[in-house]
Each structure stands twice: as structure tokens, then as C-alpha cells.
Amino acid sequence: MNRYPVFSALLVCGASGAVFSVLRAPLPWLIGPLLAMACGKFAGARLASPKGGRAAGQLVIGCALGLYFTPVVAGEVAAHWPLLIAAAVFAVLLAYASGWFLIRTTDLDATTALFASVPGGAAEMTILGERFGARLDRVVVAQSLRVMIVVVIVPFVFTSLGVHGIDPFRPARFDVDAAGLLVLLAVAAAAGALLGKLRVPNAWMLGPLAVAIGLTVGGVGLSAIPVGLSNAAQVLLGCALGSGFDRESLRAARRFIAMVCVSVVLAIFASALFAWGAALAAAVPISTMVLATAPGGMAEMCVTAKVLQLGVPLVTAAHVARVIILVTTTAPTFRMARRLTRRLRA
Numbered sequence: 001m002n003r004y005p006v007f008s009a010l011l012v013c014g015a016s017g018a019v020f021s022v023l024r025a026p027l028p029w030l031i032g033p034l035l036a037m038a039c040g041k042f043a044g045a046r047l048a049s050p051k052g053g054r055a056a057g058q059l060v061i062g063c064a065l066g067l068y069f070t071p072v073v074a075g076e077v078a079a080h081w082p083l084l085i086a087a088a089v090f091a092v093l094l095a096y097a098s099g100w101f102l103i104r105t106t107d108l109d110a111t112t113a114l115f116a117s118v119p120g121g122a123a124e125m126t127i128l129g130e131r132f133g134a135r136l137d138r139v140v141v142a143q144s145l146r147v148m149i150v151v152v153i154v155p156f157v158f159t160s161l162g163v164h165g166i167d168p169f170r171p172a173r174f175d176v177d178a179a180g181l182l183v184l185l186a187v188a189a190a191a192g193a194l195l196g197k198l199r200v201p202n203a204w205m206l207g208p209l210a211v212a213i214g215l216t217v218g219g220v221g222l223s224a225i226p227v228g229l230s231n232a233a234q235v236l237l238g239c240a241l242g243s244g245f246d247r248e249s250l251r252a253a254r255r256f257i258a259m260v261c262v263s264v265v266l267a268i269f270a271s272a273l274f275a276w277g278a279a280l281a282a283a284v285p286i287s288t289m290v291l292a293t294a295p296g297g298m299a300e301m302c303v304t305a306k307v308l309q310l311g312v313p314l315v316t317a318a319h320v321a322r323v324i325i326l327v328t329t330t331a332p333t334f335r336m337a338r339r340l341t342r343r344l345r346a
Contacts, residue, residue, distance in 0.1 A: 005048035012036050012047065013239040017231065026155035027307055029234040030300065034148060037242025049243035050236070055192065055204035057236035058299050062205045063188050064225040064233075065302050066212020068312045074217050077317045083282045087293050087318050088325040090274050091119060092333075094295065095326070097270075098263045105259040108138065111334075116142035117263065118330055119295040119322070128331055137246075138253070142260045144244030149264045150296030151241075155304050163287045163308065180222035187211050201327040205299050206320065237299055267295045285311060292318035 013033030020028030040047045069077070098117035102108050108116070115129030116139045129139045188208030195203035215222065275289035282289075288311030291301050298319040305315035 005046045006050045008045075009037060009040075009047040009049060009239055009243070010235075012040060013235050013242075017235050017238070026159040027151070027234070027304060029231040030238045030303055031152055031155065033235045033238030034151065034242045037239050038148065038245045039242075041243060041245045042247050044247055047243070049240045053236040054240035055196075057233040057240070058202070058205040059185065059188055059192055059208045060225060060229055060233035061237070061299050061303055061306075062192075062208030063184055063212045064230055065306065065312060065316050066209050066214075067216055067221075067224065068316070069213040069216050071217055071219070073313045074213070077313045080282060080284070080314060080317075083278060083284065084318050084321040085325075086278065087274075087289075088322040090271075090293065091295070091322045092326060092329065094267055094270055095119060095330075098267055098295075101263045101266070102142075102256075102259060105262075106256045108135075108256070112138050114330075114334060115139050116260070117146075118326055119146065119297075125330075128327075131331075132334060138256065140244055141246070141253070141257070144241060145257065145260050146264050146267075146295060147241055147297040147300060149261060150268060150294055151300045151304070153265075153268060154291070154294055154296065154301075155308065158287065158304075158308055158310075163310070175224055176226050177223040181226070184212070184215070184222040202298055202323055206323075209316070209320070234303060237303070241297075241300075264295065271295055284314065287311075288314055291315045298323055 013036055016032035016036035017029040018032075020032030025031060037047060037049070095118040096114070099110070099114040102113040102117060103110055106113075111132050112129065112134040115125045115132070115134045118125050125143055126136060126139050130136055188211045191207035191211045192204040193207075195207040200206060271293040272290050275293045276286055278284070278293070279286040279289040288305070291305045291310055292315045294301055296304075301319055302312070302316045304310075305312045
């Protein structure tokens with residue numbers, strides 16, 4: 001019996017990240033821990049993600065991403081606001097299409113299928129799903145699978161195609177200042193905690209991101225984020241994502257798992273097609289738009305953009321817009337659809 005599940009998980013995840021790094025795999029410090037944790041959980045190993053680990057990872061990543069938003073870059077991103085809104089609306093339509101697919105191919109009820117498909121944040125969709133009576137075990141598994149599949153497939157495809165390092169954007173500051181770093185992380189943590197108390201979705205990502213963007217746009221450069229700290233944050237994210245896989249849940253619903261995988265792959269293709277059209281219309285690199293519209297998690301897709309140097313500010317802004325629109329519209333839209341359905345049946 002493993003008496004130290006958290007320590008064991010961190011050891012396994014850190015080692016897998018190092019191995020993937022040596023093998024020069026894409027996003028080694030995120031994908032390595034994610035796969036190692038998922039495989040360990042499925043094999044029945046007693047592993048546990050550290051409490052608050054995902055929040056800590058998001059805190060660091062949010063600060064790192066915010067350093068890209070210089071005044072010039074922020075203005076350029078703001079000029080693309082129609083594109084960001086269009087991408088968010090597309091994500092809403094794609095979520096409902098994926099939910100419909102799961103209803104037709106599995107034994108899921110409409111409520112569970114919808115909240116299992118909306119890429120608005122796994123934790124947020126689980127909470128909303130519970131409020132409306134969705135099957136939480138199915139929502140958690142589907143959301144975890146969605147993020148894992150996108151995080152694994154997209155970087156590997158980009159790397160195999162040689163799509164890397166074409167981003168003209170760079171962080172506002174490259175040097176690390178210990179005192180400035182502590183101040184940045186402290187203020188960012190306070191912002192994350194405040195948004196968390198206010199029950200804002202993705203609080204530990206959006207709060208630090210807002211702080212870092214505000215400081216960078218204002219010309220205040222406290223410190224860059226050390227590479228080692230950024231890698232550690234990715235390990236925590238991967239560990240938290242992989243912990244969502246439970247062996248019994250996966251074995252008890254094999255058809256459901258298979259259909260979720262099919263729906264996610266179809267969603268990736270649909271997003272890529274939309275990204276291609278939107279990129280041509282807005283004169284934006286296709287690779288950047290693919291990451292901006294990919295149905296993965298906000299933190300994970302932004303990390304992918306950062307590591308591969310593919311339009312970090314635009315990808316970040318697109319996923320922020322998507323999360324805000326999805327989280328604020330999913331519940332009201334679902335209530336409206338349910339009322340309409342009841343009236344039609346009456």
C-alpha cells in the first residue's frame with residue numbers, strides 16, 4: 001500500500017517529464033506527466049494530484065502568458081476582437097453538436113451529454129452539470145479525455161509538420177529578478193484567490209493573467225518567469241489532468257469512452273477547418289488559429305502556443321473570450337432549451 005500518493009505522483013510525473021524532454025517530445029513537461037498519471041491511475045496505482053496543484057500551475061502559466069501583452073501587442077490583439085468573438089461562438093455551436101453526437105451514439109441523457117462536451121473548463125462544467133442533474137462521473141471522464149486527446153494530438157501534429165518558432169511575439173522581459181518575481185507571484189495569487197471567492201471560472205488562470213497583462217501594458221516589468229518554474233507548473237497541470245482517470249469508470253463505460261474519443265477527434269477536425277477559413281479571412285497564421293480554436297483546456301492550449309511560439313497573445317485572448325462566453329451562456333441557454341422542450345412535449 002502506497003502511504004504517500006501525492007509524493008509518488010509528483011515523482012512519477014517529474015520523472016516522465018524529464019524522460020520526454022530527453023526524447024525531445026513536444027510539450028514534454030505537460031504531456032509526459034499527463035500520460036504517466038493517466039496510465040498509473042488506470043493501472044490501479046495509488047497516486048494523487050497535490051491539493052491546489054492545478055491552481056498553482058495555472059498561477060505560474062497565467063503570469064508567463066501575461067508578459068507577452070506589451071502595449072503594441074495588446075492593441076494588435078484588440079483589433080482582432082471580431083475574430084475572437086467568432087471563434088467563441090463557433091465553440092458554442094461545436095459543443096452542442098458534440099453533445100448531440102453523444103446523445104445519438106451512447107445512452108447518455110441530454111443534460112450529461114451537453115456538459116460533457118462544452119470546452120469551458122472541466123471543473124466549471126462539472127459544477128454546472130451537478131446543478132442540472134448530469135451524471136458527474138461521465139462529465140468528469142469526458143472532460144478529462146477531451147483535454148488529454150487535444151493536448152496529445154495537436155502538439156505532435158504540429159511538431160511532425162515542423163510548425164514551430166514562427167511567432168514574432170516575445171515576452172516583455174527576459175531576465176529573472178528574485179524580488180520582482182516574488183512580488184509578481186504574490187499579487188497574482190491574491191488576484192486568483194479573490195476571483196476564486198467570487199466563483200469566477202478559471203480563477204487561478206484569469207486572475208494572474210489579468211495582473212500580468214495589466215503590469216506589462218503599464219510598462220511595469222517585475223520579472224520573467226524562470227524556465228524551471230514554468231516546467232514545474234506544467235508538471236502540476238499534467239498531474240492534475242491525469243488524475244481525472246479512474247479505472248473502474250473507464251472499464252464500466254467502454255462504448256461511452258469510445259464515442260467521446262470519436263467526438264473529440266471530429267471536433268478537432270471541425271475546429272481546424274474553421275481555423276483555416278478564419279485565418280485566411282483575417283490574415284492570421286493558420287497554426288495560431290488552430291490553437292486558438294482547438295477544443296482543449298485554456299491553460300493547456302496557451303502553454304502549447306508558448307512552447308511552440310505560435311501567436312501566444314492571440315491564442316490566449318481567444319481562449320479567454322471562449323471561456324467567458326461558454327461559462328456565462330451555457331446555463332441560461334440550457335434552461336431556455338429545457339423549457340422549450342417541455343412546452344413542445346406538453
